[in-house]
Each structure stands twice: as C-alpha cells, then as structure tokens.
Amino acid sequence: MVEAHLFGFGGALWLALFIATRTPQRSLLFWASIISLFGLMGFFGSGVLGGEGLNLEQLVSLERGFWWSSVLPITTWLIVCSLIHQTLQPSIATIVKPERWVVGVIGLILIGLGSSSNWLMNYAEPVLLASGSQIIGTGPAYPIYSAYVMGCVSVALWHLVASWRIAETGMARRSLASLVLGALGFLIGTSSLLARLISTGTWPLFYGYMPIFAGLLITGFGLVRFGLLLQGQNVLRDLIYSFCEISILALIYLISVNILDLLRPSQLALLLACVIISHTGLDRGRRWLDRLFFSRAEQEARSQSREFALALASTPTPTPAPVIVDAKPDKAWNDAVRRAISGLKNPVQLAQNPLLSSALVSHSVQSKALEDNRLNRSAIAREILLQAIEQLRPDASQALGSGDAWRWYNVLYLPYVREINRKTAIDWLRRGLSDPLIDASVLSWLADIDEDTFYKWQRRASDLIAAQLWEQQLKLVQPVIA
Structure with a gap:
C-alpha cells in the first residue's frame, strides 16, 4: 500500500500548491482548504513512513506523532463546506459560525487525547495480525472519534447539497455537484477504513483508499473551480494541464528509481515532494534567479510575461x-x-x-x-x-x-x-x-x-x-x- 500512500501524499501536495499559486486572495476559505490538504499530506505521509518495516517502538511514536492528521483534514473539510454554504447563503452565518467553533474545539480535544493517551488508540497493547505483523489497535473511546468523523463528513455533505440546491448559475451548480460527488467518496472511504480498524478486518485497505483518492481529485477540481469562479475565472484547462504535467514527471522519476530499487519509501516520498515543489514553484524560483542576472526593469517584464501566460491558461466565465x-x-x-x-x-x-x-x-x-x-x-x-x-x-x-x-x-x-x-x-x-x-x-x-x-x-x-x-x-x- 506504499504506492497508494505516495499517490495520496503527492496529490494533496500538488493540489495545495496549485491553489496557493492560482488564488490571488487569501480568504478564510483559502486557508481552510490549504490546512485540510496539509492534514491529508500528513495522513498519507505517515502511511509511507509506516511502510518501512518499523519496530513496535517506532510504530507507536509514528502513530502518536501523526495522530493529528487523522483529525485535522476532517475538521477543516467541514469548515470549507460551511464557508461555501455561507458564501451562497449569508443568512446562515449565525448558525455555521458557532458550528465551526464547536467542531474546532472538539477536534483539538481529540488530537490531544489521541496523541497523549490510550483512550482513542491503544498504544500499550498492539494487535497481532495473522501475518505476524503488529498494528496499533483502537482504545475504549475510539467510537467517539468514529462518530466525530462520520458526523463531520455527513454535515459537510449536507452543506454542499444545500449549496448546490440554491446555486443560481449552471457553472456554480456543476462545480458544487463535483464537490458533492467528492464528499460522497470521502464518506465511503472513511466508513470503510473506520470499519476495518474497529473490527480488525482483513480486507485490503485499497477499498477504503480508492474512494478517498477519487474524492480528492474530484473535490480538487470542484474546489478550485468554485473558489476562482467568484473572481470570473474557469481554471479547468489549467488544472488538468498541471495535473498531467506533474503526473508525467512523477512517473518518470518514481518508476525509474523504483525499478532499480534505489530508495526506501520515505525517500521516494521526498523525491516526489521535490518534483512537485520544484515544478509548481518554478516561476517563483525563476524570480529569484532573475534578481541575479537581470535589471529591475527586465525582472518586472519577465515576471509580467509569466503572469500573463498563467492568466491565459484560464478563461473568463x-x-x-x-x-x-x-x-x-x-x-x-x-x-x-x-x-x-x-x-x-x-x-x-x-x-x-x-x-x-x-x-x-x-x-x-x-x-x-x-x-x-x-x-x-x-x-x-x-x-x-x-x-x-x-x-x-x-x-x-x-x-x-x-x-x-x-x-x-x-x-x-x-x-x-x-x-x-x-x-x-x-x-x-x-x-x-x-x-x-x-x-x-x-x-x-x-x-x-x-x-x-x-x-x-x-x-x-x-x-x-x-x-x-x-x-x-x-x-x-x-x-x-x-
């Protein structure tokens, strides 16, 4: 399952950088989206590290250190959906603002409990699988976490469905429909993973991760399109173009080193991160180099030409x-x-x-x-x-x-x-x-x-x-x- 975690880690990192480089206004919706994707990077990144055959002590440290990534993405995803709903229906602000505070406080409590105690994850008594490997089992209060996760995902889905119903334009309805579809993928995937962990089931994790991956890609498309739609831009072409470009580069690097069996999973993740960051942040790196080789007027002209090329990648709506x-x-x-x-x-x-x-x-x-x-x-x-x-x-x-x-x-x-x-x-x-x-x-x-x-x-x-x-x-x- 290391490949699946690598895919999830790379997808979340690329989408976060894409949103950061394409969104001109740093709104609350922007930051909530970035934080949610950052949490997914931690979740899938910890899965990559867990595939290196760690001993029990290392496994416990890894689970404790990255437990926050099991709570943060779900919490901020609900906040993202409530902000979208509030944008389309400002009258619900008196309801969703307390909702966000309550969800945030509960999330912080769960992060603290899961990282420092055995209430949510039973670090003291690992579970021995039939294969001979050990995993960290659930604690007595784990059903509370499960209810929190399912509640957040369900409420987020309700916000999106409500937003879709009141959207006035065809473009907004299509963007919100993709967000609803992505939320359904999150709901199915998280339900499968939670059920497998609670029951110590043996069915492949792939069945849980596949809907989450699909939901991540579909949600990324809908979220980016919806966020920039308010500023009169349709970035569908740019989104697909960037995804294809990154995918080709990542496959070339990862397949090459994987065939030769040169790197461990954590090193593969680091290589993937370098590819995504260096490519997505290429224009910013060029600005730094421009300062060394070009005059101020030339720097400004080169920067404007890159901004113009980026603007042409989207079409006005x-x-x-x-x-x-x-x-x-x-x-x-x-x-x-x-x-x-x-x-x-x-x-x-x-x-x-x-x-x-x-x-x-x-x-x-x-x-x-x-x-x-x-x-x-x-x-x-x-x-x-x-x-x-x-x-x-x-x-x-x-x-x-x-x-x-x-x-x-x-x-x-x-x-x-x-x-x-x-x-x-x-x-x-x-x-x-x-x-x-x-x-x-x-x-x-x-x-x-x-x-x-x-x-x-x-x-x-x-x-x-x-x-x-x-x-x-x-x-x-x-x-x-x-």
Missing part, C-alpha cells in the same frame, strides 16, 4: 444576467472599470480584470464572431474603454485643450493612453521637451494640478465612464429580464 439590476453601478463595477483604465497599457492587469466577464464584453465578442478567450476579451475591453474615454472629449475637431471642459478627458487620456503623467509633464517642462501632438499649455496645466485634486478628478472621470458602461450593459440584459 461570463457573468449571468441578474434577476434584479440596479440603475446605478455598484462599487465593485466602479473599481473594476478604474483598474481596467489604469491597466490599458498593462496586458497582465487587463487580462485579469473582472470586467472581462461582463455581459458588455461577452456581447461584443459574440457580435464580432470572435473566439471566446481571454486574449480577445482583453482586446474588446480595451477597445470599449478607449471609446468611452474619447466620449469624454469636449470637441473632437479641436486639438487637446486645457480648460475646465477638458479636465475629465485629460486626466485619463494623458496618463493612461499617452502615458504622460504629472511627473512626466514636470520633467518635460523643466528640460524644455515637448510632444508634437500636445501643446505646452496642456503640459503646464497637468503639472500645476494639485496631486490630491488630480486623483480626485481621475476617480470622478472613471466613475462617469463606469456609469456609461453600466447603462450600455443594462440595455443588453433588460430584454433577458423582460
């Missing part, structure tokens, strides 16, 4: 038309438009903007018969924003002006389209430089603006554009509502 549409845009829409305008010359920033998931961009992509991918959506969003900025221009027939009528246009056009900000204007005036398309009076006007006033005008101009784009989007979704 179109936001469905809401049942009730406010006449005025909300803060999230205004912020997205503001960030998109500031990122007009930054492909990475624009490619990751939530505006790409809007109905406005989706409609433009469809009307122009373009392939629906992040590159085309970024180009459409940039085109829409440039047109919106031009609509702020007081008179298209006149050269750039510096009066009050031009301020909304100038504060966006100059820094974000022409890349001429206040500092640039001050520097040009001091050095006697000029732009053939921009009059010196405009540069003087830009240099003389108070910095706080300049940013206030930028925000006001950005909000004007956000309101205009919101009105355009309303015209697209209104027929759907009617």
